[in-house]
Amino acid sequence: MFELLPHLLHQALFGALAAAGFGVLFNFGFRALPWCAAAGALALAVRTVGQDLAWSLEGASFAAAIVTSCSVSMLRKQLGPACNAVALAGCIPMVPGAFFGQALLGFLSVTAPNLVDAEATLILAVQSLLRVIFTLGAIGAGLLIPAHLLRNQDF
C-alpha cells in the first residue's frame, strides 16, 4: 500500500492543479478555487485507488464522481448553491478528452489510403470511443445521483 502512496499523491496533486486551472477558465472566484482544487484532488485520489484495485476506468470514475459529489454536498453550508459546480469542476480532470481525440484520430486513420491492419485500428478507435461514452456517463451519473438524492439546492 505504501509503495502506491507516491503515485496516489502525484495523481491527487495534478488532479488538483487541473481542476483549479479549469476553475479559473470557468471564472470561479479566488475563494472558490481551493475548493475546486480539493475536489479535483479527491476525485483523482479515489479514481487512482479504484484503478489500483483493478477496477475499470469507468467504474473508478463513477466511484470518484459519487465520492466527490457527496463530499461537496456536505459542504453545502459553506458553498451554498455553488456546491454542484465545485463538484463538477473537481471531476473535469477525469473527462477522457485524450481518449476522445484518440478515437476520432483512429476513425480518420481508417479512411487513410494503404492502411495496414485496418481491423486493429478500427477496434482501437471503437474501444476508445466506447470508453469515452461510458466514462462520461459514469461521471455524469456519479455527480447527479447524490445531488438529486441529497436535494442540493440550485438557488
Place this chain on the structure above:
Amino acid sequence: MEQQQDPVIVRHRELERIANMALRAGRIMMESGASVSVVHGGVGMIARGFGVEDVGLRSGYASLEVTVTAGGNTITRMMQVGRLGVNHRLDQAIRRLAVRVSQGGMSVDEVEAEIGRLVQETPRHSAWVVAVAVGIACASFGRLLGVDWPAFVAILVAGTVGQYVRHQLLHNGVNVFIVAGLIAFLSATLGGVGSILLKSGTVNLAMMASILLLVPGVPSTNAQTDIMDGYPTMGSARAVWVLMIMVFASVGVWFAEALLGLRSL
C-alpha cells in the same frame, strides 16, 4: 392615446416587460453554463416574483421562449441566446438575484438595472491569468496521462499560448468550431515541437495533452444533466456540439502530426 389606457393593453405591456426581463436573466444563465432545469427555475422564480400565476418555458439551443399568465392575460415572448460558455460567478450572481426577486419587493426597473450591473461588474480573470491557468491545467492533464517532465514544460507553454489565442479569436467573433480546429493545430504543433526540442519520450501524448483545453467538459455533463432532467432535445443538441468540437480539434491534431512527420496525410 385612448388605446394606451385600455387596461388589457396596459397589463399586456407590464407582462411583456416581466417576460423580457425574466428571459434576459435566463439567457445570461444559459450563456454562463447553467443547465436547462436551472434556467427554467430561475426564469420561473423571477416571473412569479412579479405576480405571474403561470409560467411556461421552452428552451432551444439558440433561443428561449416563455409564456406568462396573470389576471386572465397571457403573452408569449422569445429571446435569442448567444454562444454558450461558462461563467460561474455571473451564473451564481443571477441565481442570487432570482432568489431576491422571488421574495418580492423589487420593481421591474430595479431588476433590469441590477441585471445590467451584474453583467458589467461581475469580475472576470484577465486573459493572461486564464491562459497561464489553462496551461498549467493542460500540463497537469499531461502528467495524469503519463507524459514526462520535458513534455510537461512543452504542454504548459502550448496550452498557455493556445488559450490566449483562443480568447482573442473568440473575442473577435470567429466561429467556435474553426477556433477549435485552429487552436488544436497550433497547440499540438507547439506541444510537439517543444517536446521534440526538449528530448521528451512522450511526444504524441504531449500533442494530445496540449489540446485538452478544448475538451468541452461542462457542456458534455450538461448534456447528460439535461437529458436526465427531461430535456432530451437540448441535451442532444449539446452532445452534437461537443462531438463537432472534438471532430474539429482532432482534425487540427491530425494536421499537426502530419506537419511534424508523425503521420501521413
